[in-house]
Amino acid sequence: EYNDLWRKQVIYQLLTDRFARDEDDFEHPSQGRKYLGGTWRGIIKKLDYIQSLGCTAVWISPIVKNIESQTGYGEAYHGYWAQDFTELNNHFGSSQDLKDLVNSLHKRGMLCMIDIVVNHMGHAGTQAIDYTQFKPFNQANDFHPWKYIQDYNNQEEVVKGWLGDNCVNLPDIKTEKPSVRKFFKKWISDLINTYKFDGIRIDTAKHVEKSFYPSFIETANVFTTGEIFHGNPKYAGIYQNYMPSIINFPFYYQLREAFSSPRKPMLEYYQKGVLDIRHSFRDTTILCNFLENHDVPRFFSQTQDNALALNALAATIFSDGIPVIYYGQEQRFSGGNDPDNREGLWVSKYDTSNFVFECISLFIRLRQRLVAKYPKFCTQLSQMVYVDNRVYAFYRPGILLVLCNGGRKMRKTIQIDISSFSSHTNQVFVDALTQSRIQATEKILNLTVKYGLPLVCIFMFSQKVF
Numbered sequence: 518e519y520n521d522l523w524r525k526q527v528i529y530q531l532l533t534d535r536f537a538r539d540e541d542d543f544e545h546p547s548q549g550r551k552y553l554g555g556t557w558r559g560i561i562k563k564l565d566y567i568q569s570l571g572c573t574a575v576w577i578s579p580i581v582k583n584i585e586s587q588t589g590y591g592e593a594y595h596g597y598w599a600q601d602f603t604e605l606n607n608h609f610g611s612s613q614d615l616k617d618l619v620n621s622l623h624k625r626g627m628l629c630m631i632d633i634v635v636n637h638m639g640h641a642g643t644q645a646i647d648y649t650q651f652k653p654f655n656q657a658n659d660f661h662p663w664k665y666i667q668d669y670n671n672q673e674e675v676v677k678g679w680l681g682d683n684c685v686n687l688p689d690i691k692t693e694k695p696s697v698r699k700f701f702k703k704w705i706s707d708l709i710n711t712y713k714f715d716g717i718r719i720d721t722a723k724h725v726e727k728s729f730y731p732s733f734i735e736t737a738n739v740f741t742t743g744e745i746f747h748g749n750p751k752y753a754g755i756y757q758n759y760m761p762s763i764i765n766f767p768f769y770y771q772l773r774e775a776f777s778s779p780r781k782p783m784l785e786y787y788q789k790g791v792l793d794i795r796h797s798f799r800d801t802t803i804l805c806n807f808l809e810n811h812d813v814p815r816f817f818s819q820t821q822d823n824a825l826a827l828n829a830l831a832a833t834i835f836s837d838g839i840p841v842i843y844y845g846q847e848q849r850f851s852g853g854n855d856p857d858n859r860e861g862l863w864v865s866k867y868d869t870s871n872f873v874f875e876c877i878s879l880f881i882r883l884r885q886r887l888v889a890k891y892p893k894f895c896t897q898l899s900q901m902v903y904v905d906n907r908v909y910a911f912y913r914p915g916i917l918l919v920l921c922n923g924g925r926k927m928r929k930t931i932q933i934d935i936s937s938f939s940s941h942t943n944q945v946f947v948d949a950l951t952q953s954r955i956q957a958t959e960k961i962l963n964l965t966v967k968y969g970l971p972l973v974c975i976f977m978f979s980q981k982v983f
């Protein structure tokens with residue numbers, strides 16, 4: 518089943534235009550709102566890089582033809598302003614290039630996820646919209662009447678209203694119309710048959726009526742996750758009745774609240790970031806967890822403390838759900854709001870030796886080993902074993918993770934009773950970051966958080982250290 522397959526993945530999210538160009542040129546401009554030249558071929562050339570980070574699936578930005586206009590917000594380099602669903606965006610390459618990309622991923626045992634937008638198309642400027650420029654929806658009647666969303670608490674408006682503004686309008690497709698639904702089903706099954714994509718991320722998912730999804734997803738017949746940009750788990754959780762997975766914004770907000778300043782107590786993180794989410798979703802083990810994406814300021818634009826960052830990264834990678842790493846996180850990029858959080862990755866020279874890259878890669882590799890070794894790793898919910906205002910620890914098969922949000926000067930010793938998750942009185946653990954050995958005595962484990970770093974305690978059952 519594809520959901521089980523995806524639970525085991527670690528996704529690397531990239532913007533095709535910003536990830537890699539056909540030929541490396543590290544001095545090439547890397548900022549702004551224009552196409553900078555990244556391509557699907559560029560991605561193929563850098564699959565070793567993604568693989569050395571440990572990621573096993575790649576989420577690429579939207580692939581269809583976009584408007585070519587110079588708008589008040591620049592060009593459609595991100596791919597979210599569709600003009601023609603029946604053609605590819607040739608800035609990124611040819612149809613053959615895209616097939617080659619998926620093929621190259623599959624040869625490495627990796628998966629490919631595409632980002633799709635069914636909610637809207639794109640239109641530059643304030644002038645009346647010329648619907649004939651769109652394909653295939655080329656008449657006003659294929660769209661909701663022009664009215665911007667004003668009240669985000671009014672779901673009817675969120676679904677039928679328009680996103681956008683005077684610079685760029687996003688004409689809102691009438692997804693409830695049978696002919697429109699019919700087109701989208703054929704479109705997605707053709708795309709998947711032609712290119713063999715393994716998964717889909719649905720953009721602006723909360724702006725489309727929920728009833729659109731079940732039959733669409735059934736037709737696509739691949740893993741699907743929806744972008745429900747909302748911090749409230751109750752609001753977002755309802756969507757899991759209509760799609761298997763969503764991009765976990767509620768968790769994202771709690772990560773930021775716990776690990777960026779001002780820092781909320783870890784007790785609150787446990788309550789809101791773990792329990793409230795668990796109670797609002799049918800199944801948290803298949804939500805897509807992230808610390809950064811292309812719509813939010815990067816973590817390091819808000820926090821410079823590396824200890825906090827490593828805790829937030831460990832939380833992203835080891836909590837229940839599917840981790841998503843947004844390209845550039847591994848290079849400690851620190852851009853703020855869009856478009857600054859969409860830097861050309863070439864400025865990093867694709868360095869694999871910096872310590873953030875190394876830590877992410879270490880965490881991901883450990884996760885993969887746990888996934889391989891413990892059949893229940895992906896489906897068994899994490900178990901809280903300790904929590905106070907600065908420290909939260911949980912158990913999952915094969916690992917005890919101790920998160921701390923005290924920052925790099927924090928030192929604290931805690932005691933954990935291991936009897937609820939280990940049958941060995943003198944269980945031995947190895948902390949992955951420091952490689953130090955920790956042993957329980959009579960089922961009691963004394964742990965010392967140092968320099969505010971997370972403790973990634975791996976269960977040892979033999980002398981062999983991973």
Ligand code: ABC
Pocket residue numbers: 590595597598634669681685720721722744746747748749770811812855856
């Ligand atoms: C352009 C410029 C920006 C400018 C903006 C107005 O216009 O580049 O500088 O600020 C694409 C491009 C963008 C472009 C937009 C609009 O199109 O990538 O560069 O911005 O032309 C998806 C994609 C996103 C994409 C689109 C459009 C949608 O990931 O990259 O943008 O296809 C809303 C949508 C969400 C969308 C997001 C950007 O905007 O719902 O689908 N993302 C509140 C609202 C959310 C809203 C969010 C951000 O603000 O509820 O609906 O997202 O504007 C929490 C609450 C949340 C709340 C947040 C702020 O606080 O729980 O509900 O979110 O506590």
